[in-house]
Amino acid sequence: MLNAKYSALAVGVTICLITFLAYGSQLFILELTSREFWIFNTLVGGIWVSYFRCIFTDAGGVPNGWQPSWQGGDSFGGGSGEEGEEDDEGGSSSDDDDKDGEGEGRGKKGEGAREQVKPDKQGRIWGNADCRWCKRCKRWKPARAHHCKNCQTCVLLMDHHCPWTFNCVGYRTWPHFIRFLSFVIAACSYLETFLVGKCLEVWREREMPAYLGPSLSNLILLAMLLLVNTLTDFAIIVLWIRIIANISEGYTTIEWWEQERHNALVRRQAVRRQVYPFDIGIYANICLFMNGGILTWWFPFLPNRPVGEGNAYGGGLRYEVNGFEKTWLTWPPPDPEKFGINERRHMQKEMEGGPWTTGEYDVSDVYAFRRRQREDMRRRFKNDDDGDEEYASEGEDGERKTIKRDEDLLDSYLDSTGYGSGRIEGTYYDERKRQEEMKKKWRNEEGERLADYGVDEEADVLDDEDSVPLAELLRRKREKDALMSGKYR
Template identity: 35%
Template sequence: MELNQVAVPAVYALISFLGYPSQILLSYLDPGPLTKNELILSNTALVLIYITYTKSVFVDPGRIPKGWEKKDGEEPRKMNGNGEKKGGQSRKWCRKCDAPKPPRTHHCKECKRCIPKMDHHCPWTANCVSHTTFPHFLRFLFYATCGLSLLAYFLWIRISTLWANRNLPAYLGPSPWLVAHLFIATVANSITLFALGVLFIRNIWCLAVNTTTIEGWEIERHRTLVRRARHFGGWLDGPDGAKVRIEKQEFPYDIGIWKNIKQGMGTGNPLSWFNPFAPTPTLSTGLSFETNGFDDPSLSWPPPDPDRSYRRFPQSSSNGAEGFTYSEANLSSEETIAAFRERQAADAVRRRKPFLQRVETKLAQERRNPFQDELEYGSGDEEEYEGGGKSGEGSQSGEEGWRNSEGERLKDFGVDEEVEFYDEQEDDVPLGELLARKREAASAYQ
């Protein structure tokens, strides 16, 4: 049984355990049962937690409509009616969905589709935190943190009273079952409060600066590439010996705290931010986003990454095998086509050695150059490589196995890493789609 099949019932059970039995427990411990106002406050918080969590689970994270780039009706980086710079048509293409991707969209391996403004796929809601579900998810974190903090306060009063009366005879105190229940409730509440509190603070920060969890990973990745490129005159090696210029690029979607909050919560009304029945943001507002204009409008996000590039030229055989050997004579026509597509998909990605291995090899080859003696990799300015360190280990090899400072990879956020990491190139649109766009553009001028 997979985690996503039991996670949601387990969370509902945890909410119920910390909500209702705890109220019964508190009524048997000194200094006495909860007051009427405390009961009203506790049960109100409990109802709000149930509502917001249910919405986080069952609200559709969104899907990209077909022909969205035509309905949007905007050219890339064009000004809208309010004078705001918008990211209109995307130049990125999802090979899994066989469709263009709007800005800030990622392909989720769990939902099996592209999700607008995907933050991450949350296993505890079995749903994506996205443009449409983020406000509900944030409200759930807020009310859960408040409710757990309130319960922690009530438990602390009972624990303090119990400790103050520790010298009294045992028969005057609570039974062992009540003490065990108190201990279990305190531990469960403390761990849950800590985890959700940290997650709530992190999401508040993401809301304030208008980033998603995935985009935070991309920002750190870009900073890593900039630091690496600084050692090589601003250039890094791409596939097939190509050189890629790496320049510092600012995150384009941070447009100011107030606008960031309005965009993330779907409204500028502070009362709606706390309303558990607030409407879900419309999908149309998640297909294009205002930018801050700090960099050239022609630049896209994420910035160029040499390890996200496709192999441009076929590799010659080095194992002495004969070329053009047909070894699938026994396959049916359907199996032959399927085998060809598997080879085509596998060939689209070039497995590269980790950056550390590539640099060390290059330094070994250039050791005769006295100027290279000053370049010592591993001085603390570069990033570590996680994921094996040996070539030929599938998705664990090369820079697609890169981890951020917290040890996270794209796949840890629910992203289909095998597809997404290599779909961020702006020139991967199929030829048929390019020809169709060219015909549409030509007809528009007629």
């Protein structure tokens, strides 16, 4: 994908390309009839309108002051697993208070605000996983929103940051972007028929004297137009097919990447499979992205859709789900490889089916023994190059965090192998290697990371829990515990 820093140049190239193909062909090569002229230029007009709306339309950000529906509820997450089972049978609904179903399942403050919701009067189920925290914006963001590192804001229903439009493809720009691609394909395919016909005409008259045929400059221009138009049409068709295939299943490009990551974890048996919640049917999925039924899909002058609950399709803040999973589950599911030492210990404890230690012991003695183990391990690895870099820090706070991180690694090693066992490669170095691999980020089969789509991958990382609201920490803890202990099964 093109680097976003070249976006201004990419927009200029795109404008020049449209101008060259649309008007260079008409001025110097083609001889169109009146009907052909109006059809072709109508398609070109659709390209211009859709393209500039892609550029100048706000992709859709989180409204100022937006709060998750459960803010202020003490029973965050719907309570224990037993309560969740009761919710499946007799969960509350607010059909009478919310006619369009978007407020359903919210409950009262402190009374099961994260319950499993029931279908509304139209049979729709609205997910209530609307509670992620962005550490960049210092604010809440709903499901399917991501922080764009180029736009420096959270974008609703974000697909990717498109350098060719100098903007994000998000909740409000989705219809314009798909129309733009569709008009480009229609116009280029229509132009292709004229250019190929012109080439066949030149070939049939190849035996005629040169002065009776087209000039050399016109032949060169014809060849350039045919080559550029064919490549452009082919590239846009491939992109269009991929996007339409994704949105027909309810995926954005980012969510499809997340699905591939989830599939990889499932194959390795690191997590249980979680059904993608936003696939509600082919036609309904496309209507969500195109903001309306089939009669309005290709009209380029439709007004931009508003953001806010109470509007159609949840206003970008809530989304209909298929109901195969708990409605309060977020997508993507928690990634266990991003968990810290403590979470991984808990996971191993759950997998082994027993506590880490048994019996009574003197905590002070364990603390003293562990401190001695740390000191011995530091002396043992003092000549290690990575260790020298690990302890290098610019200030007291940085040094304290660095030492604490390395002590966690040492604890993980000592807990599972025992000091003096000689099995250094078992845990300690594996953990350090794992953290180094995490910095490289996982890539899909095409070699793409989330950062390639413009997503700030660190916006959701909990590296400083003091700056994250307690409710968000509770949500993450609940999902991690459920993931590790198998409560979702």
